[in-house]
Amino acid sequence: MVFAGQGDPRRSMTLLWRTPDSVATARTAPGPRPGLSVDVILDAAIAIADEHGMAGLSMRAVGERLGRTAMALYTYVPNKAELLDLMYDRIHAELATDHPTDGGWRAGLTAWAEDLWGFYLRHPWVLQVSQARPVLGPHEYAMLETVAGIMHGTGLPANARRRIISALFQFIRGTAQTVAEARQAASATGLSDEEWWYARSALLTEVAPDFAERFPMVSSMETEGAFQLDDETRPYLEQEAWETFRSGLTVLLDGIEAARRATPTDQR
Amino acid sequence: MVFAGQGDPRRSMTLLWRTPDSVATARTAPGPRPGLSVDVILDAAIAIADEHGMAGLSMRAVGERLGRTAMALYTYVPNKAELLDLMYDRIHAELATDHPTDGGWRAGLTAWAEDLWGFYLRHPWVLQVSQARPVLGPHEYAMLETVAGIMHGTGLPANARRRIISALFQFIRGTAQTVAEARQAASATGLSDEEWWYARSALLTEVAPDFAERFPMVSSMETEGAFQLDDETRPYLEQEAWETFRSGLTVLLDGIEAARRATPTDQR
């Protein structure tokens, strides 16, 4: 887990909210012309993170991709934590901000959640940026604006809306993270979920022959077919997480419905 | 995020499921008497992780706490990933396994969720162990057994129970992680949530004076008091996450209730 907001607050906020104008202003300063720019560095860093994950993102790697040394980056970006903040906010520009509202809040939230889920799976490194001390960049706020707009349609009071938005986030991030880690584990170990599980479960019966008696509820779930998945062609954990996402979302939406019913209309 | 299940599967499963007997057997092997044991190493490692977090947990640190070098540990534990697996399972022994069932599934799930929430806050490093490729140790299964038993009382079909259990996990882990990270950020930066937010929001209005027009929904939530918390004596993010936990849990439980109503009684 990586931290945010370590550097000079003013500098980092200026970088986050900078407009293209402030970049394009003709330079009259002395010294050699800058060969790089914050944007170029961000593109390179994001490309590396997408390809090799957070673990592959090092200052040396970013520099190398741009034909520079690691230290050259420090002219443009105060440090790695700041670079991550900027990457984090910029990548959120990818999210849709115009979910159709005519289908009602339920359809809106579903579309938003699915968009976010896909986004996290395309850029799993985003899940590793800490949520404490949020980045507070324009694109992160744009995403919050989107979901706040949809939630407005529920008619729930403002603080209930805030809490539900947070709960949705936590849930979506968690399930997406499981998929991301499963993929990473598969490619890192060279073992698919199935191969891994096959080897482990064989060892489990060997090392805990009394499993069924020790854990009757878990065993009964197993015999009742709780671990048989709808789509056997997809990697096990991935499919499991997807089903968790789908039905967990349904459960949450049903819960919101219940909260709406419990709220007097004049408060909505 | 740290990975699990890298080493020799047989050795790691044997270590996980080992019984006190197999440890206490009198040794007749040649060579110097072992000065350490897996259990002693686990105690030391867990103590370090509790005190200094995952970042403070290094093989050198564990060795030093036991008056040895880092390399001495490798006689007992194959590598750091395995050590983490063992720590992960052992710490789960702390969780209660006997939640009262007479209050019904709703009371049972609430008690279980609160227990788990407190557990994660006492041992936040647990949240950094990847959920892909689970550890499959006895205490992790004991926890699963507990919640599976409570969920059994809902009468929902087995695969719905599995999915809901997963969803609960993701949600609880996510909210707990936010609190853990907020605490870590506060102690790492020396800035409380409030100080941090005060400085940032001042900069935000400075750098984005048109905030209210650009993000009307977010702003309206703000003016409606969505960010005013119930308990102002606790650190802001911590309190916010706690409220998210409480009301998110309620929403989820209401959603389970709805799923129960939607399931024909003969399928329950």
Next chain:
DNA sequence: CCACGTTACTTTACGCTGTAAGGAGTTGCA
């Protein structure tokens, strides 16, 4: 009783990380 094989533990070493410090070379302006 003593050498031998096994075991516990240490020392050294390697490649990796972020970034501080200092230096070289390029540029615009007084």
Next chain:
DNA sequence: TGCAACTCCTTACAGCGTAAAGTAACGTGG
């Protein structure tokens, strides 16, 4: 034409997990 400002480089440091090799302690077979 110098000078200050600026970009970028080299070098260096402490810390990480762990491979490899060496040392010392120990139980046992000859």
